[in-house]
């Protein structure tokens with residue numbers, strides 16, 4: 337038969353010991369919290385990620401324009417032109433030129449990955465030309481051109497935040513929320529690589 341046992345068990349903690357234990361657990365908990373960037377830095381990281389996502393989104397318009405015109409996905413002369421501008425604007429903004437260059441090269445690579453994967457899909461589907469493709473020179477590239485100075489501005493924030501403890505961890509967590517993961521997240525990983533390389537974990 338079930339019997340409720342009364343009386344103190346020999347191993348019971350005294351109230352003082354219990355309190356000390358609670359304080360110790362709380363202290364350990366505080367120490368285990370990984371360091372986080374301050375709110376202002378978090379907002380700057382979110383802004384950077386949103387801009388990267390916006391730029392990746394433009395790749396589909398580029399792919400549609402090129403699908404109809406038959407232009408090559410790789411456009412090295414356009415990349416060179418953009419990189420010249422990036423170098424000028426980066427040095428004006430105090431952003432390390434090599435960092436800015438590497439960052440934009442990876443954005444081009446990510447865009448080309450998306451364009452190739454989309455066009456491959458359209459080939460497999462036996463797609464014809466699009467009815468209303470966007471105009472590459474008049475409509476699509478100007479969108480990318482407007483993003484360039486904003487991205488450079490954001491790179492200057494990233495350069496400042498790079499040594500902040502926990503910035504890399506925050507970047508990683510927020511990237512999963514704010515940046516598209518199309519095509520198994522490969523273009524996203526490519527676009528973010530230069531940031532992960534500089535961010536403190």
Ligand SMILES: O=C(O)C(=O)C[C@]1(C(=O)O)C=C[C@@H](O)C=C1
Pocket residue numbers: 398409410411412414415418443444445447448477480
């Ligand atoms: O403007 C184009 O033709 C694009 O394909 C876009 C873009 C870019 O991301 O800026 C990507 C790849 C090209 O090699 C050049 C530029």
